[in-house]
Amino acid sequence: MTFDPRLPLRGQKALVTGASSGIGAAIASAFGAAGAAVGVNYRSHPEEAGRIVEAIRGAGGEAMALKADVSREDEVRTMFDAFGDAFGRLDVLVANSGVQRDAAFAEMTLDQWRRVIDVNLTGQFLCAREAVRRFLAQAPDPSVSRATGKIICMSSVHEVIPWAGHVNYAASKGGVMLMMKSLAQEVAQAGIRVNGIAPGAIRTPINREAWETPEAERKLLELIPYARVGEPEDIARAAVWLASDASDYVVGTTLFVDGGMTLYPGFRENG
Ligand code: NAD
DSSP states (O other), X not given: OOOOTTSTTXXXXXXXXXXXXXXXXXXXXXXXXXXXXXXXXXXXXXXHHHHHHHHHHHTTOEEEEEEOOTTOHHHHHHHHHHHHHHHSOOOEEEEOOOOOOOOOGGGOOHHHHHHHIIIIIIHHHHHHHHHHHHHHHSOOOTTTOSXXXXXXXXXXXXXXXOOTTOHHHHHHHHHHHHHHHXXXXXXXXXXXXXXXXXXXXXXXXXXXXXXXXXXXXXXHHXXXXXXXXXXXXXXXXXXXXXXXXXXXXXXXXXXXXSTTTTSOGGGGGGO
């Protein structure tokens, strides 16, 4: 099959975690529109996942909802089994699920620390491990993609920007970055491409208080040289590219999609 830029994921089977809201929902929709069959993972809101699935199907695509808590080994395995039973193979995993449990460091409970590490880091480990097992067990299909499989780890600008009051979250994303790179190094020879996306400030439920009021948004914009808050679709377009053969030589890298947030905007007035 020749690469079709209008349907860059044609024939691919993709599982997106945390896909019932925010960035994950936008990625699932964009993947459907790009020609992929999509597994829409959710943890607790079947009606939201159902809406995403119906929208993809309504646009002529293929999709199914899959319930699983990504921090639980048994549920992750069952989810990948159900995906395989429905779609036959796996070409792309987007490990996107994530949570915040913010607290000043001295007040942070072990439960807050553990929940963030369990979902953001261990959840990505469990899903990526399951994906790698499936990629290695199935025959590559060059008519669908040059790579044997692709994994996209949803990171954050906080894989490099320290974040006071969010030590658990920044630690989880720093961990995601080196997990992603080490895994990419380990499996590239098997034709598996592992990459990360580091969003800046994207308008989703996870950070509502950062953009909800004009005052909060003005403060946030001071951190964004490009002078707008990102939208989930900004990340979805990057994910489609990373999952497609258009990025076939991109291996083990983090793609920052952040409006310049990692450019030390505090130095703008200081030249
Ligand atoms: P969101 O809250 O809308 O999405 C998070 C998703 O993860 C939700 O759908 C939630 O149900 C799911 N989830 C939470 N715990 C889960 C679990 N145990 N098992 C399965 N799913 C679970 O927020 P979002 O902004 O769309 O976040 C998506 C990803 O993007 C997260 O990894 C987040 O850290 C990352 N991110 C977001 C921003 C931003 O500005 N919004 C910036 C950088 C990184």
